[in-house]
Amino acid sequence: MILPCAAVLFDVDGTLVDSTPLVERAAREWAAEYGVDADEFLSDAHGRRTADRVADFLPPGQVAEATERLDALEATRSDGITALPGAVDLLTNMNGLPCAFVTSMDRAQLRTRTEVAAIPVPPTVVTAEDVPEGKPDPSGYLRAARRLDVDPAACIVIEDAPAGIAAGRASGATVLAVRTSHPPGALSAAHHAVEDLTRVTATPTGLRLTTARSVAMARVARSVTRRGGPRG
Incomplete structure (x- = not known):
């Protein structure tokens, strides 16, 4: 065709x-820090901007800082x-x-x-x-x-x-x-x-x-x- x-x-x-292994490990570490259910967070995170998914779970005043934290956790790794x-x-x-x-x-x-x-x-x-x-x-x-x-x-x-x-x-x-x-x-x-x-x-x-x-x-x-x- x-x-x-x-x-x-x-x-x-x-x-x-x-980059699934890297993303999942970083998300689980981040979720534990912010009291977020990691499985629920990951269930619809793929394909979306980090800030948009974080906003589904945290108050607006925390989104920017929490997004930076998750981005930082991912940035420190390249395994997998x-x-x-x-x-x-x-x-x-x-x-x-x-x-x-x-x-x-x-x-x-x-x-x-x-x-x-x-x-x-x-x-x-x-x-x-x-x-x-x-x-x-x-x-x-x-x-x-x-x-x-x-x-x-x-x-x-x-x-x-x-x-x-x-x-x-x-x-x-x-x-x-x-x-x-x-x-x-x-x-x-x-x-x-x-x-x-x-x-x-x-x-x-x-x-x-x-x-x-x-x-x-x-x-x-x-x-x-x-x-x-x-x-x-």
Whole structure:
């Protein structure tokens, strides 16, 4: 399947980078300090700005300080950060198709996690500091499209979390979900879904999606070619 587009707007954490062990350890330490139920906090934290999630649990007067504390706990660690399957290959083979990152992380977190995971970062990046509202608000995706000088409706947003999918849809983009952090049922609002980015390749005018079956068939075809062709 080919999805035509003028640009691709990538979420980062959970889509390109897996930092789940680091985030969970920091959140549990933070939650104990602030008397917050860690499991409840983590249940809807993924894909959202830290300040927005903290505001769900603490009074307005404590949000800024508590957010800084959680950000500091995450910033001191880099253990467990890895690139998700297919991320590096896709980003290094965009074939001239413009792209941007739109993340709920701040700039320091983005820099640390992409460096540790060896993720190439495009020139256009929108972080938590750049928008008045975080996902599911579409501000980040709309800003990225403006910076790339493309119509948001001509973009593909790649996301892994419900809040990000909602943001992408609200921007008018086509949303492609990757099933890297949530079960399929949680991603049903996306227009399309794939297991991970190994199923995605870029062309100058869009993205090509492959299914598990087509990938398996391609492997068989390559194997047959190496053996010199099928026997009759």
